[in-house]
Each structure stands twice: as structure tokens, then as C-alpha cells.
Amino acid sequence: MNNKKTIDIVTLGCSKNLVDSEHLMKQLENAGFKVTHDAEKPKGRIAVINTCGFIGDAKEESVNMILEFAQAKEAGRLDKLYVMGCLSERYMKDLEAEIPQVDKYYGKFSWKELLGDLHKEYAEELHNERVLTTPGHYAYLKISEGCDRKCAYCAIPLITGAHVSRPMEEILDEVKYLVAQGVKEFQVIAQELTYYGVDLYKKQMLPELVERMAQIPGVEWIRLHYAYPAHFPTDLFRVMRQYPNICRYMDIALQHISDNVLTAMRRHVTKADTYRLIEQFRKEVPGIHLRTTLMVGFPGETEEDFEELKDFVRKARFDRMGAFAYSEEEGTYAAQHYTDNVPEEVKQQRLNDLMLIQQEISAELNHNKVGQRFKVIIDRMEGDYYVGRTEFDSPEVDPEVLIEAKAEMPLSIGEFYEVEITSSDDYDLYGQVVS
Structure with missing residues (x-):
């Protein structure tokens, strides 16, 4: 096919962005384009970059990628360059001024306009369909957008707005469609899983959604990502126990354990609440593996706070753990009300210390699996x-x-x-x- 009809899509950031790219790819293919994703050597005359705007490193990566394609356009290797996603949503005016080589910037939720700008129509009947960029046996399943939590450090609500759940029937239809395509494993994702349904159904509906998914023939594994610890929907424990195709796995970002830091972060959860929830998980769902994310260097984090965090990691013995250093994000509560007063080298040292503790725990937990x-x-x-x-x-x-x-x-x-x-x-x- 003529490379003038080839569109290269590049996705940066999280799996939620990836799902958006996959839906766009389906629409573009339906409109007659050949589409590549994250190609090692892009060859099309049109490029679409789906950006991330979460933290400093991700923003820098997105800007560098835009500049790289802008240079290709200036060199005559590209006819059209379009940018969408979180960075574009948040900094559109700045980007338009700084990188004018881009033909058009789209917000996170306005990328459907792109089809119109390519003189094609959005096919509403395909709204649940997508081109999988993952291996064909697993897919990410996005059940909501946005977030109503107002954590002090997080810019996501500024970018994506309030929490909006997808209707349950629409999600279940998408699962059935994906099963028919050969998908066996579903990574259920959202900015905040546990809030699912509150806006549409006036109550937390994650347990019911997951239970109904588990009953669909062909769904072999369901794995849950990005839960929030406050007001956790405990009926989910029953559902996880009852259905063998719901993985005994929970990805729940806890961020910290010190009450001082949790309060400053506006997490609406305490140290005691956190320990209680972990204990409940392990009691109610025997064998569950917990993944968490922790943050070091939040404004005001003292040595005592950090020692408490290290002690927590040793005691909780998470099966999976990631950590990152605080990065001030403009417009957030923390940026407006706190001073970023933990030096960068201290943040980095704390991050290294924390991950070394986890490395030992991970090695021990892995060793315990030998013979099983x-x-x-x-x-x-x-x-x-x-x-x-x-x-x-x-x-x-x-x-x-x-x-x-x-x-x-x-x-x-x-x-x-x-x-x-x-x-x-x-x-x-x-x-x-x-x-």
C-alpha cells in the first residue's frame, strides 16, 4: 500500500493510553489506512503521537518524541503530524507555540476529531472494537476515565477531569467481542477501579462487574489494576474467592504509611487503615499477591517518616512493589501549598534504599515458589x-x-x-x- 495511506501511531505512557490508541487504530483501518504502532522505523507520511503528561520524565519523553517527528517533517519525510493524549490535553497552548510544526493538537478525549481532519467519519458502530497491540491472548480493559480523588501530588484529575464510568453492558459487550477475537486474559484498568459505578449507579459496582465478567465463557483470567485503599468495596473479596478465573492479584497504590505524610498527601486513609486492609486481603483471599506503588520525598517527609516507610515494606512483604520519587506537578494542591523541600539526592537515596529492601523480599518470595x-x-x-x-x-x-x-x-x-x-x-x- 502507498505510504501516503500509512499512519504511524506512537503511544507513550500508561496502558489506558494504549487502549485509546487501539481504538483509534481500528477506526483508521476501517477508513482505509494502513496503521503501524510503535514501529522501529516509521515509514508512513502521517504520524500520530499519543502523549503522557503524568510526571516530569514522562512529559520530557513525550516532548522529545514530538520534536523527533517534527524534525522528520521539516526534513520532508513526513506530511502530517498530529499529537493527542494527556500532555496535549494539559499543555495545548504551550505546545502550539513551542512546536508549531505539529499540524494539530487534540485533547485526551477529542481525538475523534482526527478522523474528520483526515476527511473520514468516525464509525460509531465500531466504538467497542480495536486493533490489539498486545499479544492476541491478552488485552487491557478500561472501565472508566478520570478521577474524583484529590490527592495532593497528582495532576491526573486536572488532565482527565471527574470520574466517568462506562456503562456495564457496554464493557461486557467489549469483553465478549474480545473473547471472540481470541483474548483469554483481561487486565482491568482505570485511574481508580474501586470508584467504578458510583456516578452511574450511585454505588460501587466493581464487584458486580467483575463477577459478570467471570461468568462469560472464554474469560480465563481477570486481573485488577489501580485500586484505592479508602472505602474499598469488600464484597470484591467474596467474588475473588468464588471465581477461579479472577486472579488472586490486586494492584493497590498505597503511596506511604506515615500518618503525617498520608495526611499531607490528602489520601483520606491512615496507617492503621492500611495495615487493616492488607490483613483483610490476605485473610479473605488466601494466596493473594499484592502489588503496590510507594512515593518517597514528598514535601515534609522526615527521616522518621522514611524509616516508618522502610519498616512498613519489611512488615507488609509485598509480592510486587514499585516506587518513585516525588515530582512537583504544577497546578496540584502540593505545588500550591507545599515547598518541595526534600533534596533530589535525598529522594534518590531513599528510593534506592526502599527498592533494595524490596529486592531482598522479592528474591525470598520467589525462592519460596521453587518446587511448586x-x-x-x-x-x-x-x-x-x-x-x-x-x-x-x-x-x-x-x-x-x-x-x-x-x-x-x-x-x-x-x-x-x-x-x-x-x-x-x-x-x-x-x-x-x-x-
Whole structure:
């Protein structure tokens, strides 16, 4: 196909952005374009960059990507350059002034205009359909947009606005559509999962949504991402216990444990609440693996606060943990009311210290799996190994299971196997298929 009809799409940031790109790709293909995603060497005459505007590093990456394509346009290798997503939503006027080579900037929710600017119509009947950029056996499923939480450090509500749930029937229809395409595993995502349904149904509806998803034939794994600890919908515990295809996994960002810091962050949860919730998770859903994200260097975080955080990581023994240093975001409550008074080198040292503690915990927890058998889905072949995951591992962010490839026993990508774990390192497991 003529490369004038080829559109290169580049997605930066989170899986929620990826879902938007996948929906756009479906619309563009339907309109007659050939579409590539994150191509190593873009060859089209049109490019669309879906940007991230969450924290400093992500914003810098997005700006650099726009500049790279702007140079390609100036060099004559590109006819049209369009920019969408969170960075564009938040800094549109600044970007228009600073990088005028871009033909048009779109907000996070106005990218449908892009089709009109390409002289094509948005096909409403395809609103639930998309081109998967993930391996065909798993997909991300976005159930809402926006966030009503007003955490002091977070710019997301400034970018995405108030929480808006998708109607449940629409989500379930999308699940059925994806199952028909061969998807077996669903990563359920939102800015804040536990608030799902409050705007539409006047109550938290995540337990009912997940229960109904679990009853759809062909749905083999459901994994939940980005929950909030305050007012957690405890009926979800019953649902997770009752359905074997709901992974015993919860991604719940806790951010900190010191009451001083939690109050300053406006998290509406206490140290005691947090410990109680973790205990409840492990009691109600035996074997659950908890993933969390923690922040160091928030304004006013003292050495005592940080020692409390380290102690928390040692005690809680999270199965999965990420951490990042506070980055002041303009327009947030923290930027307006606090001084970013923890030096950068202190932030970095605290981050390193925290991750070293977690590395030891992860290595120990992994070692405890040696000799056990797990249901594993195979994602890809890499070198001499098949690379898969257990129900406790989300794509991209969690440990993987490496299985040595043997000519006499070829494995199929996207299929499940029973695997015995034979050894481990800090983050990954090694195993062999049980014949």
C-alpha cells in the first residue's frame, strides 16, 4: 500500500493510553489506512503521537518524541503530524507555540476529531472494537476515565477531569467481542477501579462487574489494576474467592504509611487503615499477591517518616512493589501549598534504599515458589526460552517465568501449561512444563 495511506501511531505512557490508541487504530483501518504502532522505523507520511503528561520524565519523553517527528517533517519525510493524549490535553497552548510544526493538537478525549481532519467519519458502530497491540491472548480493559480523588501530588484529575464510568453492558459487550477475537486474559484498568459505578449507579459496582465478567465463557483470567485503599468495596473479596478465573492479584497504590505524610498527601486513609486492609486481603483471599506503588520525598517527609516507610515494606512483604520519587506537578494542591523541600539526592537515596529492601523480599518470595506448580500462560519466545506468567504476574511490570525451549516439546504462544518452578532469581522464575 502507498505510504501516503500509512499512519504511524506512537503511544507513550500508561496502558489506558494504549487502549485509546487501539481504538483509534481500528477506526483508521476501517477508513482505509494502513496503521503501524510503535514501529522501529516509521515509514508512513502521517504520524500520530499519543502523549503522557503524568510526571516530569514522562512529559520530557513525550516532548522529545514530538520534536523527533517534527524534525522528520521539516526534513520532508513526513506530511502530517498530529499529537493527542494527556500532555496535549494539559499543555495545548504551550505546545502550539513551542512546536508549531505539529499540524494539530487534540485533547485526551477529542481525538475523534482526527478522523474528520483526515476527511473520514468516525464509525460509531465500531466504538467497542480495536486493533490489539498486545499479544492476541491478552488485552487491557478500561472501565472508566478520570478521577474524583484529590490527592495532593497528582495532576491526573486536572488532565482527565471527574470520574466517568462506562456503562456495564457496554464493557461486557467489549469483553465478549474480545473473547471472540481470541483474548483469554483481561487486565482491568482505570485511574481508580474501586470508584467504578458510583456516578452511574450511585454505588460501587466493581464487584458486580467483575463477577459478570467471570461468568462469560472464554474469560480465563481477570486481573485488577489501580485500586484505592479508602472505602474499598469488600464484597470484591467474596467474588475473588468464588471465581477461579479472577486472579488472586490486586494492584493497590498505597503511596506511604506515615500518618503525617498520608495526611499531607490528602489520601483520606491512615496507617492503621492500611495495615487493616492488607490483613483483610490476605485473610479473605488466601494466596493473594499484592502489588503496590510507594512515593518517597514528598514535601515534609522526615527521616522518621522514611524509616516508618522502610519498616512498613519489611512488615507488609509485598509480592510486587514499585516506587518513585516525588515530582512537583504544577497546578496540584502540593505545588500550591507545599515547598518541595526534600533534596533530589535525598529522594534518590531513599528510593534506592526502599527498592533494595524490596529486592531482598522479592528474591525470598520467589525462592519460596521453587518446587511448586503453577498455571502459566506463554507470552513469547525470547532467545532460548519461552517467556510466560502466572496468575500473579501482570504483563510488562511483574516477574516472568522462563522455560527452556526444547525441540521435542514446542509450546504455543497464548496457551496455558502446568509448570513446575525449578529455580529463581531476584525477580524471575525458571521452570519446566509438567508433562
